[in-house]
Amino acid sequence: MAALMIQGCGSDVGKSVLVAGLCRLFTNRGYRVRPFKPQNMSNNAAVTEPDETGRRGEIGRAQALQAIACRTPLTVHMNPVLLKPQSDVGAQLVVRGHVEASYQAMAYQARKAALLDIVLDSFRRLETEADLVIVEGAGSPAEINLRAGDIANMGFALAADVPVMLVGDIDRGHVIAALVGAKAVLDEADGAAIKGFIINKFRGDPALFDDGRREIVTRTGWPDLGLVPWLAAARQLPAEDAVVLGETVESCMRRVKIAVPILRHIANFDDFDPLQAEASVELVYIPPGRPLPGDADLIILPGSKATLADLAFVREQGWDIDLKAHVRRGGRVLGICGGFQMLGKSVADPDGIEGPPGTAEGLGLLDVCTVLTGEKILEPCRGRTVVGQGAYEGFEMHMGRTTGIGLSRPLLRRADGRDEGAVSADGRVAGCYVHRLFDSGPARAALLSELGVASQAVDHGRAVDAALDEVANALETHLDIATLARLAGLKDLEL
Known part of the structure; x- marks a missing residue:
């Protein structure tokens, strides 16, 4: 089967978007395409279809987007190893x-090499059902201090015999040094696996960088596969890394202000992308060190990978005082999700699921209590909002059971008749476990109507789908698709 791998000169150089765009491009040409990332590190995740054992699982949000680009259901084999950070030196390992x-960083290094067989098996499974598998690397192959036991970049590429395209981000600057430097530090076998380079996020007249591209070819010997301009449509796609939140702290003034504090272990923050696109909403992310804005109409506590730790972080920032005011x-x-748990009277982790065992007093804004348990809830859900009857579809992905009389005033009602979430007696505080709640136009309209504004009620999925086509069309224009196809091993490309 045909395959190619997109690696980068660093994190956040645009690998995920390029893979998504290429997935859509080749899918639009009639190929069966599958995305794959051997190892991902992200607290943004999505729930998959049931696997061969009948259980649903979770994969990184980027691979979920890439599966959408391929117009294929999500499976656990698209991202067989997922690390979900819980501290600066530790993460939960999802296989x-x-x-x-949960592993500390050094302990995971010892565990990692043994995961290669699992990674390769998942990759081979995807190969059997696809004409083309497009693989995304992680970080940079030039991080040679991590090369031993690597399963994310060259360790995988050489084991699976997949050709690599290396991406440099010119928007960051020093892109010539990044690409030439990678060539300089890689050993001979790893350097030979790279079959070409791509310059990403270019602004301005591309002719101004012609000499730079020629210099990279001369110094590396790698073919130039194209220069991709800054893609405005990429803004419409879900982001995976929290680094992008720093770029959205300020936005233009609109009718209502919704503020989201950036928790230390914030998870699934792409839940709020549909709000960013609403003309009636000013969505602001509040970084640590800043108070929650006093003129906000709504404050959303987002999901968290470490609820107790982030509850303490909320108090460290004084955000608990801001919320009550x-x-x-x-x-x-x-x-x-985790924000819902924090709003209750208490959060207990007796078995140390997310860190040291313990119990903490919640923010006390909802009459519920949560106990974290080892069983992880992974399931899709749909229904309607209790107020406004706006239809929604989303998923639950959490550890913990929430109880209390606050649940007698639900926020949502599922299609099967079960109630979901809680609302305070005065109706001003609410919470639920449902991710992607704002994606559905009717549900978003119902929730925004509570703030006194109208919604465009556009289905977010349609907007994402249109953005994927726009990115694919741009890559068609700016990349050497025929060479990429040949390197991947596609023999029958129709140009």
């Missing part, structure tokens, strides 16, 4: 969609 254990002024608060 083929299911939690294995906000409610006293008549403002509204919404908690999603």
Whole structure:
């Protein structure tokens, strides 16, 4: 089967978007395409279809987007190893969609090499059902201190015999040094696996960089596969790394302000992308060190990979005081998943699921209590909002059971009749476990109507799908697709 791998000179150089665009490009040409990332590190994840054992799992959000680009269901084999950071030096390890254990960084290095067989098996499974598999690397292959036991970049590429295209991000600057430097530090076998380079995120007249591209070819010996301009459509696609939140702290003034504090272990923040696109909404992400804005109409506590740690972080920032003052002024608060748990009276982790065992007093804005348990809930859900009857589709992905009389005032009602979430007696504070709640136009309209504004009620999925086509069309223009196809091993490309 045909395959190619996109690696980068660093994180956030645009690998995920390029893979998504190439997935859509070749899918539009009639090929069966599958995305693959051997190892991902992200707290943004999505729930898959049931695997061969009948269980649903979770994969990184980027691979979920790439599966959408391929117009194919999500499977655990698209991202067999997922690391979900819980601290600066530790992460939860998810293997083929299911939690294995939590590891400190050094301990994971010892575990990592043994995962290569699992990674290769998942890759081979995708190969059997596809004409083309497009693989995304992680970080940079030039991080040669991590080369031993590597499963994310060259360790995988050489084991699977997949050709590599290396991406440099010119928007960051020093792109010539990044690409030439990678060539200089890679050993002979790893350097030979790279079959070409791509310059990404270019702004301005491309002719101004012609000499630079020729210099890279001369110094590396790698073919030039194209220069991709800054893609405005990429803004419409879900981001995976929290680094992008720093770029969205400020936005133009609109009708209502919705503020989202950036928790230390923030998870699934792409839940709020549809709000960013609403003309009636000013969405702001509040970084650590800044108070929650006093003029916000709604404050959303987002998901968290470490609820107790982030609850303590909320207090360290003084955001607990800001939230209570906000409610006293008549403002509204919404908690999603971990944020929902924090809004209750207490959060207990007796078995140390997310860190050291313990119990903490919650923010006390909802009459519920949560106990974290080892069983992870992974399931799709759909239904309607209790107020406004706006239809929604989303998924649950959490550890923990929430109980309390606050649940007698639900936020949502599922299609099977079950209630979901809780609302305070005064109606100003609410929470639920449902991710992607704002994607559905009717649900978003119902929730925004509570703030007194109208929604465009556009289905977010359609906007993402259109953006994928736009990115694919740009790559068609700016990349040497025929050479990429030949390097991948596609023999029958129709140009």
